[in-house]
Amino acid sequence: MTTETNFTHINEQGKANMVDxxxxxxxxxQAIAEGYIRMSELAFSKLKVNQHAKGDVLSIARIAGIQGAKRCSDLIPLCHPLMLSKVQIDFETLDTSRQVRIIALCKLAGQTGVEMEALTAVSVAALTLFDMCKAVDPLMEIDGIRVLKKQGGKSGDWQVADKKVGDNKVEQLC
Structure with a gap:
């Protein structure tokens, strides 16, 4: 029995299907995504002066985020493997909230977007920060993971409608 659907990732037989x-x-x-990890005062102060027992946590998280973007199609079942031309991970320490803001930029010349790669980069960088700092603070919180800006492709350019997109960190990436 075949049924016609408007779903893009399900074929005529109702089975999962990668879009052609x-x-x-x-x-x-290109796509820019962000996310946050909030931690205790002790964990945050150790991060800022590079004194966590596991080493330079921001450098390791940057590498992990880049690797995450490159492996996105291995993690998200129907994502296309992409030939990324740039992945950049930046961090911003926010003293008043004891958070690290993670910002990821992914770029390519291709036939499909890079939003999932940017989101995966942020997610993996945040998880790595958690792993590297959990001995000091096992109660850290990861939140606010979202796409801030997307450029190119059939659906065109868009960005979230709040002030964060216009901040210096994001504008430096564009």
């Missing part, structure tokens, strides 16, 4: 992008135009595409 063969006929889509190759365009320049």
């Amino acid at each position: 992008v063969t006929e889509k135009n190759v365009t320049q595409r």
Whole structure:
């Protein structure tokens, strides 16, 4: 029995299906995502002066975020493997809230977007920060993971409608 659906990731038999992008135009595409990890005062102060027992936690989290973006299609079942041309991970320490803001930029020239890669980069960087700092603070919180800005492709450019997109960290990435 076949049924016609409007779902993009389900075929006529109702089975999971990776979208065929063969006929889509190759365009320049990029996405910027962010996320936050909040930690105790002790964990945050150790992070800022690079004194966690596991070493330079921000450097390791940056590498992990880059690796996460590159492995996105291995983690998210119907994502296409992409030839990323740039992955950049930046961190901003927010003293008043004891948070680390993680910002990821992913770029390519291709037939499908890079939002999932940017989100995965942020997520893996945040999880790595958690892993590296959990001996000092096992109660850290990860939140606020979202796409801030997307450029290129059929659906065009868009960004969230709040002040964070215009901040210096994001503008430096563009």
